[in-house]
Amino acid sequence: MKWWRVAVGVVVLAGAAAAGAAWWWLHQPLPLAADAVEVSIEPGTSPRAIADAWVQAGVQASPRLLYEWFRWSGESRKIRAGSYEIGRGTTPISLLNKMVRGDVTMAAVRFIEGWTFKQMRAELAKADSLKPTTAAMSEGDIMASLGEPGVAAEGRFYPDTYAYNRGSTDLSVLKRAHRAMKKRLEAAWAQRSADTPLKSPDEALTLASIVEKETGSSADRGKVAAVFVNRLRVGMALQTDPTVIYGLGDAFDGNLRKRDLTTDGPYNTYLRPGLPPTPIAMPGKASLQAAVQPEPIRALYFVSRGDGTSEFSDDLNAHNRAVDKYQRRRK
Template identity: 85%
Template sequence: MKLIRALLLLLVLVLVLAAAAAAGGAWWWLNRPLPLAADPVEVSIEPGTPPRAIADAWVQGGVQASPLLLYEWFRWSGQARKIRAGSYEIGRGTTPIALLNKMVRGDVTLAAVRLIEGWTFKQVRAELAKAESLKPTTAAMSDADIMAALGEPNVAPEGRFYPDTYAYNKGSNDLAVLKRAHRAMKKRLEAAWAERAADTPLRSPDDALKLASIVEKETGSPADRGKVAAVFSNRLRVGMPLQTDPTVIYGLGDAFDGNLRKRDLTTDGPYNTYLRAGLPPTPIAMPGKASLLAAVRPDPVKALYFVSRGDGSSEFSDNLAAHNRAVDKYQRGR
């Protein structure tokens, strides 16, 4: 009987020691940096991916560990269902505990794309197409398809996106970025329209967006922006054609070779503001905040003309005679 008791005690002791050893081994493994095939290792987790597939993805991505061990750790921790979708990046020194915590926090890896003031929608699409780790969801979509997806069917996309730097999770799609830029422009335009001058000749926020896009393309020096906007507002007010080269250039599209010729100015078209009065049918580029505000609240000047001084700034004139003198001085060197 004593022998049986001794054997049972010995067995219990062995089991306790084994459990302690196993616990110690697990603790050691959980706090030991994971070996990596490369530094860093990146993995993108889609929504709804099961924990076992997440563990497999990390191993396939370059984590040199047993996928079964990783999966059991995710499951045993009780946090497997809290792992968030997104793109993740880990470097050397990352432990299994740190890896799981990163995914539970949603500490995703970000990239960014910058949309520049004055860009056309064609340029925006080209920039998104080459952006880092951004899925080209819109690659097979027409401009009209994109606007329909954004909830504005039959609206031209030009000028409808706010120029800014947009951070995104790696693995996101480009339509998501466009949605944010589109929403941002709506908010900026609404805010600018609320600050419009009482005597503005503009009839709607769309008019403001069109004028702001012209101001964006015509302004060489930021200090002149309010005066440039005033010139075009004054022309609209008296029924004078805007006579602005950027609209003609936009109308030429891919046919523009860098040189604007007399025949371009004398050939009729919807964007030829030398021959057609009023604003063009759509914006011609993405205006920034300063141009939006200048369009709705220009400087209080009477100028109807301006000409480049050759240093980025412009000379403004109230009448044609003064303008001709400015042209002679700054353009013809007389």
């Protein structure tokens, strides 16, 4: 029976050696082809494919060993989708823990108040590690995918900084910005002044976009909104340059000429009464609030003082004097 005891001893020793080797491997830093290795894991990716992805990205280890570790740990089904980055010193244990925690690598894109949808799309196109799934889509296609077919995209996205997992799609960012604007607009509309001439949240959004483009100083925002609200009340044309510039599109060369103001078009608020057909930019929270709760002033006019602030006037004579003072430099 000695041979049996010897065989058992060999098996035990081999098992102990294997266990020791496994323990050692799990606690050793994984060799990497570079200082940092990145992998994006899509939802539904199998543990075996995840192991293969890490090796293909630059982890210099057996994909079979990684897969067996993921499977043997009992944690493989808890691995979360996302983009991950590891550096030198990462062990098989810390790699798995990172994916189970969902400790993803984030990037961010920022949309600025007053930007147009065209500017927003340009920013998305150059955003870091963001899949350009909407690059070939028209504005109409994008809005249809967001559940608003036939709605103009301009102004429908909230200006903010949006963090995302590397490898996310640009459409997912657009969805978040779209939801954020809807939420902000609903909240603002619920707080509208009882006597507002605005008939709908869409009109509030359009007015807010004009306020955003017309305001040089944040302290003037409520007064600028009041001027346009007062004009709407009395049926006076808004006569705002930013809408005309928006209507010119790519034809605008930086100089607004008299012929531009006298040429009819849907965004020429010098010739057409009321609000333009769509917003002209992305308004921020303050402009949304100003549009529905303007300051209680009677001003119908304003002119730039040249320092970012504006002079507000109740009547045309006072406005002309302000223009002489601040624009023509007469006293």
